[in-house]
Amino acid sequence: MSQHTAENREPLVHLSKRPTIHPVKSALIRLAAIVLGLAVCGLVAFLLIEKIRENPGKIWDFYNAFIKGAFSTPRKFWKFLRSTAILLGIALALTPAFRMRFWNTGAEGQTLVGVLGAIAVSFYLGDKVPEGVLLMLMLLAAMLSGAVWGVIPALCKAKWNTNETLFTLMMNYVATFLVSYFLVIWVPNGSSSLPKMKYGKLPAIGGNDYLLPILVVLFLTIALYIYVNYSKHGYEINVVGESVRTAQYVGINVRKVIIRTMILSGMLCGLVGYLIAAGMDQTVTTNSVGGQGFTAIMVSWLGKFNPLFMILTSGLIQVLNQGAAQISQDFNVSGALPAVITGIILFFIIGCEFFINYELHFRGRHGRAQAKKEGVK
Amino acid sequence: MNIWLNFLIDSLAFGATFMYGSTGEILTEKAGHLNLGIPGIMCMGGAGGCLMLNLIGKSGLPPFLIVLLGILASLLMSGLMGLIYSFMTVTLRANQNVTGLALTTFGVGLMKVIMSKMDATVYLVGPKMFYRWPFAGRQDALQCLGVLFFLAIIVAVASSYILFKTKVGLHLRAVGENPATADAVGINVNRYKYVATCVGSAIAGLGGFYYIIDYMASQEAYLSLEAFGWLSIALVIFALWRPHMTIIGSTVFGFLFSCSSYITNIDWIHVTMAMKPILKMLPYVVTILVLIISSVRNKRENQPPSSLGLSYFREDR
Numbered sequence: 220m221s222q223h224t225a226e227n228r229e230p231l232v233h234l235s236k237r238p239t240i241h242p243v244k245s246a247l248i249r250l251a252a253i254v255l256g257l258a259v260c261g262l263v264a265f266l267l268i269e270k271i272r273e274n275p276g277k278i279w280d281f282y283n284a285f286i287k288g289a290f291s292t293p294r295k296f297w298k299f300l301r302s303t304a305i306l307l308g309i310a311l312a313l314t315p316a317f318r319m320r321f322w323n324t325g326a327e328g329q330t331l332v333g334v335l336g337a338i339a340v341s342f343y344l345g346d347k348v349p350e351g352v353l354l355m356l357m358l359l360a361a362m363l364s365g366a367v368w369g370v371i372p373a374l375c376k377a378k379w380n381t382n383e384t385l386f387t388l389m390m391n392y393v394a395t396f397l398v399s400y401f402l403v404i405w406v407p408n409g410s411s412s413l414p415k416m417k418y419g420k421l422p423a424i425g426g427n428d429y430l431l432p433i434l435v436v437l438f439l440t441i442a443l444y445i446y447v448n449y450s451k452h453g454y455e456i457n458v459v460g461e462s463v464r465t466a467q468y469v470g471i472n473v474r475k476v477i478i479r480t481m482i483l484s485g486m487l488c489g490l491v492g493y494l495i496a497a498g499m500d501q502t503v504t505t506n507s508v509g510g511q512g513f514t515a516i517m518v519s520w521l522g523k524f525n526p527l528f529m530i531l532t533s534g535l536i537q538v539l540n541q542g543a544a545q546i547s548q549d550f551n552v553s554g555a556l557p558a559v560i561t562g563i564i565l566f567f568i569i570g571c572e573f574f575i576n577y578e579l580h581f582r583g584r585h586g587r588a589q590a591k592k593e594g595v596k
Numbered sequence: 597m598n599i600w601l602n603f604l605i606d607s608l609a610f611g612a613t614f615m616y617g618s619t620g621e622i623l624t625e626k627a628g629h630l631n632l633g634i635p636g637i638m639c640m641g642g643a644g645g646c647l648m649l650n651l652i653g654k655s656g657l658p659p660f661l662i663v664l665l666g667i668l669a670s671l672l673m674s675g676l677m678g679l680i681y682s683f684m685t686v687t688l689r690a691n692q693n694v695t696g697l698a699l700t701t702f703g704v705g706l707m708k709v710i711m712s713k714m715d716a717t718v719y720l721v722g723p724k725m726f727y728r729w730p731f732a733g734r735q736d737a738l739q740c741l742g743v744l745f746f747l748a749i750i751v752a753v754a755s756s757y758i759l760f761k762t763k764v765g766l767h768l769r770a771v772g773e774n775p776a777t778a779d780a781v782g783i784n785v786n787r788y789k790y791v792a793t794c795v796g797s798a799i800a801g802l803g804g805f806y807y808i809i810d811y812m813a814s815q816e817a818y819l820s821l822e823a824f825g826w827l828s829i830a831l832v833i834f835a836l837w838r839p840h841m842t843i844i845g846s847t848v849f850g851f852l853f854s855c856s857s858y859i860t861n862i863d864w865i866h867v868t869m870a871m872k873p874i875l876k877m878l879p880y881v882v883t884i885l886v887l888i889i890s891s892v893r894n895k896r897e898n899q900p901p902s903s904l905g906l907s908y909f910r911e912d913r
Contacts (some may be wrong), residue, residue: 381891382900385833389880396877403870520694555708563700569695573688584852
C-alpha cells in the first residue's frame with residue numbers, strides 16, 4: 220500500500236525482484252519469520268489461555284510444550300514421524316500437478332476415496348481371500364479410486380478448460396458424502412461408525428507399527444524427486460507449467476500431459492489413503508483424512524514444490540500440531556488451539572516469501588524511519 | 597400445501613447464510629482474488645458478532661441498538677480477516693490459494709476457541725428475538741425470517757447493481773479481468789483489490805453471524821458452520837459470478853440441503869436412510885455440472901474473471 224501514499228512524489232518504497240538470493244540469507248529470513256510467528260502465538264496464548272494470563276511465567280511452559288509434544292517420549296516421536304510421513308505423502312502426490320500449474324485442491328477427496336476403496340475391499344472380501352492377496356487388492360482399489368477422482372477434473376480441464384481449482388474443491392465434498400453413504404449402508408444400526416476391520420492390516424516391521432508408512436513415504440520422496448527433476452515426464456510437466464504455448468510449439472501433447480499427471484497425482488493420494496486405511500485406522504470415517512489434504516497444499520507450496528524441502532515443511536507443521544495439542548492438554552483449553560497456532564505461523568511463513576522474492580529500496584533516510592514505523596504496525 | 601410453504605421459507609432462510617457468503621466471495625473474485633479463506637472469515641464474523649452480544653446481551657440497551665452493534669461487530673471482525681488476506685495477497689503478493697487455506701485454518705480454529713468460552717444464554721436467548729423482527733413470536737413458518745434475512749437480499753441486489761450498473765463496478769471488473777490494462781488507464785488496482793476484498797469479507801462474515809444467531813440459534817451451531825463456507829464458494833460458480841443470482845442459487849442449495857429432513861415426513865415418497873447423504877451431495881454435484889456446462893458453452897460473460905488467482909506486480913511484464 221505504501222507505494223501509493225505519495226503519488227506525486229518519489230514513492231516511499233520501491234520494489235524490485237531479486238534476481239538471486241544467498242541461501243543463508245533466505246534461510247535467515249524464514250527463521251526470523253518463524254520466530255516472529257511464535258512471538259505472536261505467545262501473545263495470542265496470553266489472551267486466550269486464562270492460566271497464562273494469571274501467571275505470565277507460565278509462558279515458558281507454553282513454548283516448552285512445542286518440544287514436549289513431538290519429542291518427549293519415543294511414542295510421541297514415532298507418532299510425529301508417522302504423521303509427518305502421511306502429510307508429506309499427500310503433499311508429494313500434489314507436487315507433479317502443482318508443477319504443471321494445475322491447482323489441485325482436491326487432495327482431501329482423492330485421499331479419502333483411497334481410504335474408502337481400501338476399506339470397501341476389506342469389508343467385502345476380508346474373510347474370503349488370504350491376507351496377502353487382500354492387501355494387494357486393497358492397494359489396487361485405493362490407487363484406482365484416487366486416480367478416478369483425480370482424472371475427472373483433468374479430463375474436463377484438458378477438453379474444455381474447466382476451472383480445476385473449483386472443480387477439485389467440489390470433488391472433496393462429493394467424496395465426503397460418498398463415505399457417509401457407504402457408512403449408512405455398512406453400519407445398519409444407524410450409529411454410522413464402522414468398527415475396525417479384522418482383515419487387511421499392514422504388518423508391523425520389527426514390532427513397530429509406525430515404520431512401514433514412514434519407509435513407503437521416504438521411498439516415494441526420492442522417487443518423486445527423480446521423477447520431477449530428471450525424467451522426460453518431469454520435463455514435460457515443467458514446460459506445460461511454464462507456458463502451455465511453448466509446450467504446444469515444441470510438440471508436447473498438453474492434454475495428454477495434464478491427464479497423465481493427474482492420474483499419477485490422484486493415484487499417489489490413493490496410495491496415502493491406503494496407508495491410512497491399512498496401516499493406521501483400519502476403518503473409514505468422513506474425517507479419515509482430517510483436513511490434511513488442505514494442509515498438504517500449503518506444505519507443497521512452502522516447500523517450493525521440491526520434494527526434499529517438503530520434508531522440512533511437513534515436519535514443521537506436524538511439530539506445531541503436536542505441540543499445540545500438548546498445549547491444549549496441559550492448559551486445558553479448546554482442542555481447536557492447534558489450528559490457531561498453525562494458522563498464525565503459516566501467515567508469517569507465507570508472508571516472508573515476499574522479502575525473499577523482492578527487494579525493498581527505501582527513499583532516503585527520512586523514508587527509512589517512516590518505513591520502520593510502518594513495519595512495526 | 598402447508599408443508600411445502602414451510603419448506604420453501606425454510607430453504608430461503610437457510611439460503612441466506614450462503615447468500616452472504618457467496619455475495620462476499622463474488623465481490624472478491626471480481627477483483628481477481630480467489631479467497632478460499634471464506635469459511636474462516638464467516639466463522640470469525642459469527643464469533644465477532646457473538647462476542648459483542650455477549651457483552652451487551654443482558655445490558656438492557658434498546659433492541660435496535662443491540663441488533664445494530666452485533667452486526668457492526670461482525671462486520672468489523674470479518675473485515676479484519678479480509679484485511680489480513682488482502683495484505684498478504686495484494687501487498688505481499690503471496691499465493692492466494694495458500695493464504696486462503698491458512699486463513700480458514702486460523703479462522704475456524706479461533707472461532708471454536710472463542711465460542712467454546714462463551715455462555716449461549718447471553719448471546720443467544722434475548723438477542724435472537726430482536727433479530728427476528730418483525731416476525732418474532734409468530735407461530736407459522738414466517739417466524740424464522742428476520743432483519744438479517746432481508747438484509748441478505750438487499751445486499752445481494754445492491755452488490756449486483758454496483759458491479760454491473762456503476763462506474764465503480766466497471767472498474768472493479770476491469771481489475772479482475774486484466775489488472776495491467778486497468779492500471780494503464782489509471783485505475784488504482786491495489787486500492788480496488790483491497791476494498792473489494794475487505795468489503796466482500798465483511799459481507800461474508802454476516803453469513804456466519806446469521807447462521808449462529810438466527811437460523812440455527814443453538815449453542816452447537818458454530819460447529820457446523822465451516823462446511824457452509826465451502827458451500828458458499830460453490831454457490832459463486834452456480835450463480836455465474838452474479839450476486840443477484842445467489843438469491844435463487846442459495847434457495848436451491850438450501851432446498852437441496854434441507855430436503856433430506858423434509859422428504860422423510862412425506863409418506864408417498866419413500867426415502868431410506870442411505871438416500872440422505874446422496875441428497876446432501878446434490879448441491880456439490882449440481883455445482884460441478886454448472887461449472888462443466890459453462891466451460892463447454894464457453895460464453896464470455898459466464899466465465900470466471902480472467903486473472904482470478906493471479907497476483908499483480910506492475911513491473912512484472
